[in-house]
Amino acid sequence: MGCVLKKISFENERYARQMIISGWGDEGQRRINNATVFIAGAGGLGSPAAVYLAAAGVGTIIICDDGEPELSNLNRQILHSDADIGVNKALSAKDSLNMLNPNVTVRPVTERINKNSVESAVADADIMVDCLDNFETRHVLNEFAVKNSIPFVHAGIHGLSGQVTFIHSPETPCLRCVFPGAVPKDVFPVVGVTPGIIGTIEAAEVLKWIVGIGENLKNILLIWDGDTMDFQKIDIKKDPDCPVCGK
Amino acid sequence: MKNLTHSEKERYHRQMLMEGWGENVQQKLKNSKVFIAGAGGLGSPVSIYTAVAGVGNIRICDFGEPELSNLNRQILHDDKRIGINKAVSAKETLERLNPDIKVEALTDKITEENAGQVIGDVDLIIDCLDNFDTRHYINEYAVKKSIPMIHAGIYGMRGQLTMIKTPETPCLWCINPGSPPPVVFPVVGATAGVMGSIQALEAVKYLSGVGTNLLGSLLIWDGSIMEFMTIPQHKDQGCPVCSRINDIDNG
Numbered sequence: 001m002g003c004v005l006k007k008i009s010f011e012n013e014r015y016a017r018q019m020i021i022s023g024w025g026d027e028g029q030r031r032i033n034n035a036t037v038f039i040a041g042a043g044g045l046g047s048p049a050a051v052y053l054a055a056a057g058v059g060t061i062i063i064c065d066d067g068e069p070e071l072s073n074l075n076r077q078i079l080h081s082d083a084d085i086g087v088n089k090a091l092s093a094k095d096s097l098n099m100l101n102p103n104v105t106v107r108p109v110t111e112r113i114n115k116n117s118v119e120s121a122v123a124d125a126d127i128m129v130d131c132l133d134n135f136e137t138r139h140v141l142n143e144f145a146v147k148n149s150i151p152f153v154h155a156g157i158h159g160l161s162g163q164v165t166f167i168h169s170p171e172t173p174c175l176r177c178v179f180p181g182a183v184p185k186d187v188f189p190v191v192g193v194t195p196g197i198i199g200t201i202e203a204a205e206v207l208k209w210i211v212g213i214g215e216n217l218k219n220i221l222l223i224w225d226g227d228t229m230d231f232q233k234i235d236i237k238k239d240p241d242c243p244v245c246g247k
Numbered sequence: 248m249k250n251l252t253h254s255e256k257e258r259y260h261r262q263m264l265m266e267g268w269g270e271n272v273q274q275k276l277k278n279s280k281v282f283i284a285g286a287g288g289l290g291s292p293v294s295i296y297t298a299v300a301g302v303g304n305i306r307i308c309d310f311g312e313p314e315l316s317n318l319n320r321q322i323l324h325d326d327k328r329i330g331i332n333k334a335v336s337a338k339e340t341l342e343r344l345n346p347d348i349k350v351e352a353l354t355d356k357i358t359e360e361n362a363g364q365v366i367g368d369v370d371l372i373i374d375c376l377d378n379f380d381t382r383h384y385i386n387e388y389a390v391k392k393s394i395p396m397i398h399a400g401i402y403g404m405r406g407q408l409t410m411i412k413t414p415e416t417p418c419l420w421c422i423n424p425g426s427p428p429p430v431v432f433p434v435v436g437a438t439a440g441v442m443g444s445i446q447a448l449e450a451v452k453y454l455s456g457v458g459t460n461l462l463g464s465l466l467i468w469d470g471s472i473m474e475f476m477t478i479p480q481h482k483d484q485g486c487p488v489c490s491r492i493n494d495i496d497n498g
Contacts, residue, residue, distance in 0.1 A: 016316045018435040021403050048292075048440055055319050055436040072260040074345070075299050081343050099325050101318070159265055160448070160458060164473075189264035193296045193448035200292075200440035204404070204470050207437060214404065214471030222473060226448055227458040229466065231475035 014101075015057050021213070028211035029057065035210045036060040038125035040113060040141055042089040043067075044076040044195030045155055045202065046131035051079065052203035053129075054097040054104045058210075061097060064109035064121050065089035076192030113137050118144045127209060129202050130154045130175075135183045139244075142167070142175035146245045151209060153202045159189045160226035162198035165236065166205055166216040169245045177239040178221065194226055248278055249303070255347055259301050265457060272455045273301060277348075279454045280304035282366045284357060284385055285375035286333040287311075288320040288434060289399055292443030293375050293450070295323065298341040298348055300451050305341065308353035308365060309333035320436035357381050362388045371453060372396040373446055374419075379426035383488075386411070386419035390489045397449045398422075399442045403433045404470035406442035409461055409480065410449050416463045417482040418489035438470055 012019065015029050037058050039050050042065035050063055067089050069080035077089075084092040090108035097106045109121045118140055122128060128150055132138050138154065145152035151168040154175055167174055201222070208214040221234045240246050251274055256263070259273050281302055283294050286309035294307055311333050313324035321333075328336040334352035341350045355365050362384040366372060372389050374396055376382050382398070389396040395412040398419055411418055445466070452458035464477045484490060 013315045015319050017431070017433060018319050020431075020433040021435060022433070024433075024435075048444070051322050052436045052440050055322055057319070071254065071257045075259050075262050075301070078295055078299060078344060082346060083343075099327075100322060102326060187261070187264070189261060189266070189268075191262040191265060191448075191451060192299045193444050193451055196292060196296050196444035197441060197448065200437050200444055201470075201473070204435075204437035204441065205473070207435065208404075208471065215473070217473050227452075229445075229449075229459070229461050229477070 018056060023213040024211055028213070031210050031212070032057050032207065033059045035127070036062065036125045037206060038122045038128045039063045039131055040128065040137070041065055041131035041133065042077075042079055042093040043073065043131065043133060044190060044192065045157065045199040046093070047077050047079040048196050048199035049129050049131055049202045049206075050093055050097055051100060052200055053206060054101045054106075056203075056207055057101065058104060060105045060107065062107045062109060062121070062123060062125055063090050063093045063097075064111070064113060065093070066110055066112040076190060076195050078192070113140055115140055122150070125150065127151045127153070127206055129206060131199060131202070135179060135181070138175060143244050145169065146174045153205045155198045155202050157190060157194045157198050160191060160194055162194055162224045162226070164198060164201050164205065164217055164222045165220060166209070166218045168218060172218045173236050173238040174242060174245040176244040177242045178236050180239075197226070198224065248274055250274065251277065252347070255301065258345075258347065262300065267457050268455065272457065275456070276301045276451070276454055277303040279371070280306065280369045281371045281373060281450060281454070282369040283307045283373045283375055284381070285309055285377065286321075286323055286337040287317065287375065287377060288436070288439030289375035289401065289443040289446065290337070291321050291323040292440050293373050293447045294337055294341055295344060296444055296447035297450055298345045298350070300447070301345070302348065302450070302454060304349050304351070306351040306353060306367070306369065307334050307337045307341075308355060308357065309337070310354055310356035320434060320439045322436065357384055359384050369394060371450055373450055374398045375443065375446070378429045379423060382419055383426065387488055389413075390418050395453060397446050399446050401434055401438050401442050404435060404438050406438055406468045406470075408442055408445055408449070408466045408468075409464065410453070412462055413489045417480045418486060420488040421483040421486045422465060422480050424483070441468065441470060
């Protein structure tokens with residue numbers, strides 16, 4: 001018993017500086033330690049999102065990626081390094097995250113997300129983080145999120161620009177309301193710092209939701225232009241005829 | 248100028264697709280030298296993202312050692328590095344993330360007397376410190392040597408950031424005169440992550456010459472409501488740091 005108590009206070013030392021944030025405290029940290037977060041993609045966005053969620057002490061991180069790191073990923077995918085080339089990204093992510101915080105349970109999923117695999121991949125997650133690079137898979141996740149009322153933080157990047165929104169249907173529009181089509185996937189330009197900023201903003205949105213502090217980007221699309229450092233917030237609305245979340 | 252190797256061209260391929268970037272710009276990054284003051288919450292994302300972007304020479308300075316209570320945000324370090332100097336630990340992490348760059352670990356505590364000697368001859372200074380006393384020492388050197396400096400500070404879920412390039416912009420003393428007493432402030436990793444990544448972006452934009460820097464305005468971020476604001480900043484004509492140094496230069 002004494003041993004258990006000692007372990008708890010030792011662990012709280014790791015999180016002491018965030019626990020003194022107004023509204024966080026023991027209860028907020030307990031919620032974080034008990035939360036399960038699903039991260040779709042262990043690439044440019046998934047790297048900082050997973051790193052900062054792990055460092056904050058999220059109890060279980062399910063991270064999903066069917067790819068392997070390539071040299072041309074390493075200008076931004078800070079979960080991986082040269083030695084991980086050829087290893088599955090979700091497995092490589094697990095190693096990096098457990099090194100950063102051995103108290104986090106990391107469940108790697110190495111399958112591709114599709115209509116058949118989404119349910120077993122997301123499993124019992126409380127919240128999902130979209131760190132994907134294509135809209136086809138995003139729409140699969142969105143449909144699953146809407147059907148099960150799971151909150152879903154969306155982000156996307158291009159060059160020095162990025163966007164983020166917090167989706168929690170029926171309170172907010174779903175991803176299909178805002179982006180009805182599947183934008184064709186291409187090899188787009190990207191500097192590491194862009195997903196660094198946007199992926200970390202996703203992590204902040206997740207932590208705020210779990211702890212219950214601040215305001216999430218609900219019904220708002222944050223658009224960021226890193227070239228001029230211009231941030232814009234656009235009001236987004238539900239499409240009443242949306243094939244996913246409409247009646 | 249050192250040329251890019253075949254493997255570097257591959258590593259940086261995706262950013263070299265950026266408009267106006269290309270091989271010359273990447274080569275410029277490879278040949279540039281930055282000084283990162285602090286290997287903590289801000290210094291972690293700053294050094295990581297400048298390293299993976301291919302900034303060729305990183306001098307990172309910290310006299311402290313990682314403690315358990317640092318690890319919720321200082322992602323350069325982990326449990327195994329507790330007790331090792333932070334700059335030395337940083338060098339190990341950065342060289343693993345990008346073996347093609349040079350990292351110099353400086354374990355000095357920056358003081359008024361040694362600031363110039365520690366910082367040395369660099370293209371850019373990045374302020375990742377946690378106290379204003381030391382910030383003012385590096386600000387003075389930056390003003391004196393006309394080296395641009397990217398300042399950031401964080402508290403809880405908020406942060407501020409600006410790029411200083413005197414005499415074009417106000418210096419740090421004009422914006423934040425004096426030093427509030429150092430305190431143990433609340434902070435979550437994601438705050439340091441957002442502000443540090445923006446610092447790294449400002450650094451990469453400045454060194455590459457692509458994009459516009461935050462010169463003469465202060466970015467204020469409130470992560471709790473995800474609000475960003477920029478506030479124009481003005482030079483203090485009686486600033487004891489930048490007006491005095493400019494007078495000396497002119498006279």
